[in-house]
Amino acid sequence: MTDQPYQGVPYEGYDPYQQPAPQQDWQGAAPQGAQEGYDPQHTQTWQGQTWETRTHAPVQAPPEATAYLPPVTGYPQQGYQQEQPGTAQPQYQQMGHPGPQPMAQMPQPHPTAQPHPQPMAGPGPATPSAAAPVSAPEPPAGEASGDGPSYGPATLAGNSRVTDAQRARLEGRSPIIEPGMQPALLTALLGLLLAATAGLGSYALAVPLVLLQAVTAAGWFRLNGMWPARQGIALAFGGGLAADAAVLGAGRGNAPAAILGTLGVWVLLSLVLQLRSHASPDERMYGLMATVASAALAILATGYLGADPHATSVGAAAVAVAAVTRALPLPTPASVVVSLLAAAGAGIAVGGMTGLGADGALLGALAGACALVGHRVAGYDYPSRFVHFTAGVALPLSAAAPVVWALGRVLG
Known part of the structure; x- marks a missing residue:
């Protein structure tokens, strides 16, 4: 420890002709009365030779000198923006110090923020201070503002989207x-x-048939929500296409064998395609069923041929x-x-032109029933316009192809 005394403290060998350094107020500015004279009565000093204060009695400062001094921190406090009328200002005038300068008003924090420390109350008469106007508290994010939509409380997992079909149910x-x-x-x-x-x-029949098979394959995957696939x-x-080529090569008499053989091969190809996939087991099974069903509908449409x-x-x-x-x-x-x-009537009309006669009514009615089934499947679960x-x-025509082939063999 050093024996040098603290600056401004009277000790042995003190020069009375030395002008003491003016004391600074809490804002860091020199007081106005410091240049006119030195008032040792209102000056806080240390009584001791060193920094070791444990061997000396504590020194109490005059209460009138520090009662109205607000605590100084590293950031401006909102509680010291305004002066206390009738209390702090007269004391500063008596001591010869200037009153605290009003600081720039800071933005008001949210009402839920922690309260600021209030300045110490002096012994003077308590008078109500002019409080700054406080803005109305903002409503929480979860509450409705009155003119906007209201939202539910926040969740950790989120809310799953409700489809149009689920809402309809x-x-x-x-x-x-x-x-x-x-x-x-x-x-x-x-x-x-x-x-x-x-x-x-x-x-000539193969041209519109190929178009029907293409629309069938694309529509079935889109109907099952698998796109682009x-x-x-x-x-x-x-x-x-393979079934069409097989029927054209084997002839109409061997059409069943050509269609069923192509269907069996394409089921195996669908299995191989899904086994090479890196998707989850559930997605593989879903993709396998959709692929087999789409291939089966496209191949069975060859029954028209x-x-x-x-x-x-x-x-x-x-x-x-x-x-x-x-x-x-x-x-x-x-x-x-x-x-x-209407389907039975169309069967009778076209059957009369082709030689089937009244048997065309049965064929037309059964083909119309299959068309209604395909129409019903295409409208299930709120599909998109592309599905329609x-x-x-395609589904009304593809679903009626097996019945047309079977009844054609029986009635022909």
């Missing part, structure tokens, strides 16, 4: 959206193309009429009955 409505008139007209156009080209030959769509469409040409014309025309009738704005039970009657223009167009 909760409200007691049917989760089915009918494809509408535009897909029905496209189905009718494609069916009329099949009916017209069936009498022209197998190769390029590999699955390409595999299913390739199965349809293997069936009797007259049966193909009757069945395709009946599907076209049933699809358009089903899209009319009628109640569902009445629409189904009217569609079946793919699956909604």
Whole structure:
């Protein structure tokens, strides 16, 4: 420890003619009265020779000198923005020190913040201070502001999105959206193309059939929520092309063997494709079922090519009429009955032109029933507009192909 005394403290050998350093106030500025004279009465001093204060008695400063001095910190306090009228200012004037300068008003914190320390109250008369206006507290984020939408409380896991089909079930409505008139007209156009080209030959019939198989493969994957699924769509469409080539090469008489053989090979290819996938087991199983179903529908549509040409014309025309009738704005039970009657009537009309006669009514009615099943599947679970223009167009015709082939063999 050093024996040098603290600056400004009287000790042995003190020079009385030495001018003491002026004392600084709490704001760091020299007091105005320091240049006029030195007042030892209001000056706080240390009584001791060294910094070791344990051997000396504590020194109490005059209370009137420090009672109104606010604590000094490294940042401005909001509680010292205004003066206490009638208390602090007269004491500063008596001591010869200038009053505390008003500081720039800081922004008001949120009401939930911690309160600031209040300055010490002096012995003077307590008078109410002019408090700064406090802004209204802001409403919490979770509460409604009155003019905006209200939101629920925050959750850790989040809220899963409710689909339109789930909302319809909760409200007691049917989760089915009918494809509408535009897909029905496209189905009718494609069916009329099949009916017209069936009498022209197998190769002419293969042109609209390939278009039907392509739309079937793409629409089934999109209906199942798997998009783009390029590999699955390409595999299913390739199965349809392979079945067409097999039937054209083997002839109409060997169409069942060609169609079933192609279907078996494409099921094995679908298994291999899913085994090479790096997805989870559940996704693999879902993808396998969608791929097999899409390939099966595309391959079974080849039944139009293997069936009797007259049966193909009757069945395709009946599907076209049933699809358009089903899209009319009628109640569902009445629409189904009217569609079946219209399909049977179309079968009778086309059957009379092709030589089937009255047997065409049965074929037309059964083809119309299969078309209504495909129409129902295409409208399930609130599908998109793209689904309606793919699956909604193709499924009525693809679902009726096996019946057209089977009844064509029986009635022909």
